Amino acid sequence: MKIRVRLFAGIAETIQLRELTLNVPVGTSILQLRHHLMEQYPQASQEIAQAMMAINRSYADDGATLHEGDEIGIIPPVSGGDALPSCVISAHPLDVAQAFHQLESVHHGGTVLFVGTVREWTRGRQTSHLEYEAYTDMALAQMKKIEDDVKAMYPDVWTLQWHRIGRLLPSEIAVICAASAPHRADAFAASRMLIDRLKKEVPIWKKEFYANGETTWKSNPEAAREPEEG
Template sequence: MEHTIRFFAGVAEATGHREYTVRLQEGATAGDLLAKLQADFPAAAELLGRCFVSVNQEYADRATVIREGDELAVIPPVSGGSGNDPRFEITTEPLSSDRLIRKVSNPYAGAVLTFVGTVREFTNGQRTLHLEYEAYPQMAVKKMAEIAAEIEAKWPGTQVAISHRIGKLEIEEAAVVIAVATPHRAAAFEAGRYAIERLKQIVPIWKKEVWEDGSEWKGHQQGPWNPLAHPLE
């Protein structure tokens, strides 16, 4: 089987490819794919060994069998397109909290809460010049919708909208805006916090911090966290 693999963020930089074509045997797994890529890109082998594979825009464990026609991507172990539902988007344009509020406002809502994540200049004494965000847009929007479904199940009557900006962002610019509308105010605070934590966990978005003396891809999908689990449930 011949497959074209999509690479993002640090993996794209380490391999020098945004897309890469490989041949796999019938019955090959996601683990076999990563092993093949490690052999093809020895300089990036350590990084690839910590990556996830997505199959048809879903996180796959390493035993998942890859089939003809599957859409494959390598998801870097860091975090931190528009679909059919206009409440969820990846965009290069400046974000507007007012626009998201209009998407969730409804006659049954007694509270509308917005969260705006912005680019800060100093982190632990280190000065950031700017951030560069990258995403797997189709999968990101799909995962945003999944987060909304989780929230609507936990807090009935809640409406959720999420927008995340990609590209180069300057200090103080908004990177993400989340709006939740709930019948009562307590649920708005709870649902808003749940939304941003889940976004950090499962949505394939990465940021590159550019400092005065270097840069690094950083984020939240790193370390022991398993994206196939749901720790907040």
């Protein structure tokens, strides 16, 4: 049977098509169509996995069945609920649920999220709050390099690195590094690589404010430059 598929926004831009006419088997479901499009257009697979679907201009779930002549809309998140980039420096709170949703895929069997939060007590000292500062342009460029290196090692992995800047209170989320993959071993390895390299290589600093009024800039020993001999 023949159906019409309409594409919008970033998905249409990535695929460079606004409309497809497809012949699909009778009884094809939205989920089966989603799988087919992800396989045909791997460059847009993540966006297609996260998109809403509509049949004849009404939202439909993955179990809905298609019929001859149906118009299917592939709808990315609308304005106000847009997906964030994979590399983010943000002055706003980070959302774990949003991070998980962005990495969901029917082709992935494992998603690993590392969530770094602000501790209230460190070595017996009470922290009132932290302030994070970043060399933002360089930080984003370095995060993208880390992402590219991880994906070169694990080609089927999707990743994200989100980091807060500004004032954070105890228990607030400072960083999310996450990876999803067809198999859990790759998701675990990629997530660990993301946070380890971010902590070492990305120019983000934190200033600790203690309850007794003292303050200190905290360095990451892993990121320190080795002194030259001689």
